[in-house]
Amino acid sequence: MTSTSNEPLYIKVNAEDNVAIIVNAGGLPAGTVFPCGLTLIEHVPQGHKVALKDLAQNEEIIRYGEVIGYAIQSIPKGSWIEESLVVMPTAPELDDLLLGNKVPPVLPPLEGYTFEGFRNENGTVATKNLLGISTSVQCVVGVLDYAVKKIKEELLPLYPNVDDVVALKHNYGCGVAINAPEAVVPIRTLRNLAIHPNFGGEVLIVGLGCEKLLPEQVIPVPDKANILSLQDHQGFINMVQAIVKMAGERLKRLNERKRVTCPVSDLVVGLQCGGSDAFSGVTANPAVGYAADLLVRAGATAMFSEVTEVRDAIHLLTPRVVNEEVGKALIREMKYYDRYLDLGKVDRSSNTAPGNKKGGLANIVEKALGSIAKSGSSPIAEVLSPGERPTEKGLIYAATPASDFICGTLQLASGIHVQVFTTGRGTPYGLAMAPVIKVSTRTALTEHWHDLIDVNAGTIATGEATIEEVGWEIFRLILDVASGRKKPWADQWGLHNDLCLFNPAPVT
């Protein structure tokens, strides 16, 4: 598939595929003849599928060696398989799946790689040295914003070893059904966010005083010394002074911290995709999957997520779980989300966005088959419910919605130090609590967004680089970013999206 010229190029992923996607920017016109003899009978846009053979009505359409749909009508060889021609298959049945029947062999250990991190007292490490200020309720946000501005302007410059001050703002805490069975999810998330390793063991929580979610519920040890309730303070000026004072004490301690050499096995790396296209599954996601394998080989934790984007590929994941218990947990999370969507009268097909389709993805099945490439080829060592902390190392499936903000928030709660984010359409996404490395699926996007994309995986489509080469590039960049030696673009510009909790329970 090597090509650096303008010759027509398609990518067929699997030998069994009867469709391929067009690589050339701008797509290719009718009449285009490929080296293999295939002739396009109509224009096919970039990333979109061409029929490699005549397809009969109802015939299986195969990509990644999997059925991504059925032909709604007969489709001649060389046609553009536009999404409306693809009838979506039903999702895999969850009760018949084999669990752990094809556990991949453990890959050889990878030694000799380290990074420079801040060692926390509890043994974890930090990739940034942040003052985190948690909140128990949105009511405090106006006061907190005022105080944080003051802290950043007046105090932060005095403590050069501290990278930033991060306020953990959210919509939970009051006006919510806190005793609903599902409330466990947002509460667990907030509790785990408050003790993120990048906060260096310092805890500070600002509450109101009458809210449903008690500040004590959001921190591991309910020590009053770490809690500030606005209702205890006489007026606004006093509240602000109190927050600034507590911040100052913590900044002083955080400023004493220095980076030390840490083994890669201390790292927890989150993997996500957003604004995906048809290249995601052949360029950026496989490269990230290769980097994930390198992380796992080096003893680290790699975490993939996004339930609606693994649901249709679940039969390819359940064979990879290390034991039946992990397999059952994986099925449990799929069933949970099936039911959650069903209550809202939708299904997993609600996932795909107009941009995904414009980028060549016919449906959620095709999207999911590309999405799971991020998981590489390691055994799946553990499955987490939304916002839980891992207890194992290796490849972890952390169940989250696919929403970039909710997935990001939940992966942070699960303790990620860095997130690797692949995008085909382009998003300026970033997180305040951990650096985000953005990997483009296409060279055109990398060029268009030269000051937002960190890694170009588009070179894989044109044959200029291999999956392995880009995978190594991502792996090395993870270590550089985790060490503070390099800043991804989102951090250079300070582009940080708001936290977004997953709250499946009602508001009141």
Next chain:
Amino acid sequence: MTSTSNEPLYIKVNAEDNVAIIVNAGGLPAGTVFPCGLTLIEHVPQGHKVALKDLAQNEEIIRYGEVIGYAIQSIPKGSWIEESLVVMPTAPELDDLLLGNKVPPVLPPLEGYTFEGFRNENGTVATKNLLGISTSVQCVVGVLDYAVKKIKEELLPLYPNVDDVVALKHNYGCGVAINAPEAVVPIRTLRNLAIHPNFGGEVLIVGLGCEKLLPEQVIPVPDKANILSLQDHQGFINMVQAIVKMAGERLKRLNERKRVTCPVSDLVVGLQCGGSDAFSGVTANPAVGYAADLLVRAGATAMFSEVTEVRDAIHLLTPRVVNEEVGKALIREMKYYDRYLDLGKVDRSSNTAPGNKKGGLANIVEKALGSIAKSGSSPIAEVLSPGERPTEKGLIYAATPASDFICGTLQLASGIHVQVFTTGRGTPYGLAMAPVIKVSTRTALTEHWHDLIDVNAGTIATGEATIEEVGWEIFRLILDVASGRKKPWADQWGLHNDLCLFNPAPVT
């Protein structure tokens, strides 16, 4: 009930009540003898209920002339009726209610009051002159924050007649089930927020380019000239420049606007309570209700909300609807929310927060009876589903969750120019799009939060002021604030809570 000294004081709201609440700060000790002869047999905290007679087990506990619960055991006269002694009644049956059977007489018109507002081209008025920048998806927030900071620092000082730049940030737009039946609610809310009268008819929306919610769906006329999609721009610097340029054009036009004298009938005033206590229903809320009556008499619109806080008092509201259609709409909104909560395995009793209970409210029934006092005594002219715009003037019920942030966001979508917010426990709540006037239920809170509370209604409890007097004070302050003559504390400090959409549909 007059008292300026330290003599013991309770408030009995209705002649039929068999309980009263203690007024004195700090509560009153056992042995306290009231002028009427009642003797406390134990300490009763401020705002908490004392039994005015011996109550038998299962006997009705009556406040506001309504049953707020049943005695779990026999309770001697002079006892503290702590919340655990009160068995909560079931909510009123919704199918048996009489609709519009006791429509209150229309109050005499109130003439001679005006305010100074900015007149919009479509006939509406603005109480602030704001540049609003809407968004179709959270992905753009990092870039938008960067651009807004630049606009505020570099452009806003050049346009002194413009009050502020407000970015409408939210968690909707992608990663959500946009075709779910319930998606109508957040989409309608965003569309109505984008055309809020305080934005002076200027529309500017920043989108990404691949999101599910199209920017065109969020604005009334899908004019490309008002839409900026980040994916159309070559890199971050260009995006920021493009946003700043579009903002500059609009700031220039907004700066031409001048305040003119407007009739009070142009005003839409939202009413809300948050952090309520047992005084809410006898001081701040009745005073707000009196102000609401004055607004309605002057031809304006007064809007009350918070479904879970009217649900248990619904039998007192359905008689007041102007016709059967409005009554049916009111029932429809109650049923909608009953079902919504039921799906989450909770009911309206999830509403009450620990602070409410500490403040003397035994349950949601007692809270609701106090909450509806904000509606005054006018006929109910219209009922809105969440985020809808009113088509009538007068007293309007806009169905919203009680959550301060969601209610605020939805009332803004419904077009409020000012919000009056009562609080017993205290919250620094504020909105960027419209001024919020905060009314305290207790003098102690007003003194404690001297630089956050705008109006003290606590004087009503001690007899230093009447409901009418404080009602007039609120009414006059609404006109001053709407005219820009006075700034409530939240605006003086710039305390603005984030928007929070009501999205009853799933995320994906």
